[in-house]
Amino acid sequence: MRLIAMFLVVPIIEIALFIQVGGLIGLWPTLALVLLSAVAGVAIMRSQGARAGMQIQRSLAEMRDPSRPLAHGAMIIAAGLLLLLPGFFSDALGLLLLIPAVRTMLMAQLARRVRASRVQMHAATMRRDPHRPPYDKGVIDGEFVVADEDDRRPPVDLPLDTDDTGPSRPGRGSGWTRH
Numbered sequence: 001m002r003l004i005a006m007f008l009v010v011p012i013i014e015i016a017l018f019i020q021v022g023g024l025i026g027l028w029p030t031l032a033l034v035l036l037s038a039v040a041g042v043a044i045m046r047s048q049g050a051r052a053g054m055q056i057q058r059s060l061a062e063m064r065d066p067s068r069p070l071a072h073g074a075m076i077i078a079a080g081l082l083l084l085l086p087g088f089f090s091d092a093l094g095l096l097l098l099i100p101a102v103r104t105m106l107m108a109q110l111a112r113r114v115r116a117s118r119v120q121m122h123a124a125t126m127r128r129d130p131h132r133p134p135y136d137k138g139v140i141d142g143e144f145v146v147a148d149e150d151d152r153r154p155p156v157d158l159p160l161d162t163d164d165t166g167p168s169r170p171g172r173g174s175g176w177t178r179h
Contacts, residue, residue, distance in 0.1 A: 010089065010090075013089045014086075014087035014088065014089050014090065017087065017088040017089055018030065018087070018088070021033070021088060034087075037084075037091045037094075038083065038084050038086070040083055041079075041080045041083030041084035041085075041094065042080065042084060044076065044079065044080040044083060044098065045076075045077055045080030045081070045084075048076040048080070048098075049073065049076060049080070052069060052070075052072055052073025052076055052077075053073065055069035055072070055073070056069045056070055056073060068107070071107050071110075072100075072103055072107075075097050075106065075107075076097070076098070076103075078094075079093075079094040079095070079096075079097035079098045081094070082094030082097065083095070
């Protein structure tokens with residue numbers, strides 16, 4: 001019932017605000033404000049959404065709970081969508097969602113209603129490189145670099161070994177490989 005009331009009340013509020021603002025500043029400035037807020041909404045969704053995505057990835061990489069950056073990111077995208085919608089009421093709600101303190105307060109209100117019963121992570125469910133086999137306990141997968149090679153070798157980018165008969169013949173060093 002609330003959802004139906006919202007879909008009826010919000011457009012009436014938006015139309016009333018269009019009439020009031022249009023009467024105060026005129027038609028063209030009102031339309032310019034609507035277009036400007038739509039452009040700002042798209043810009044906010046692009047920049048702040050990407051930033052929120054990086055924060056979510058950082059949380060996952062550091063094995064921290066990603067729910068807070070995920071909620072902030074979702075609210076920032078909602079703010080951008082509200083700014084994208086034509087209307088001053090939706091723009092005001094979108095601008096409010098851009099304020100970090102408002103987002104934090106809204107998250108606290110939502111957190112009171114949502115309870116997680118159990119969160120569990122297993123190493124077996126973590127994503128593995130499909131090209132590497134699973135190892136038993138005690139096996140560490142790694143890579144190495146030989147640091148004590150002889151530094152007197154010729155550089156790798158030597159020209160082809162040529163003589164009077166033409167390019168290098170089979171069996172002779174080409175200069176491009178190390179023998």
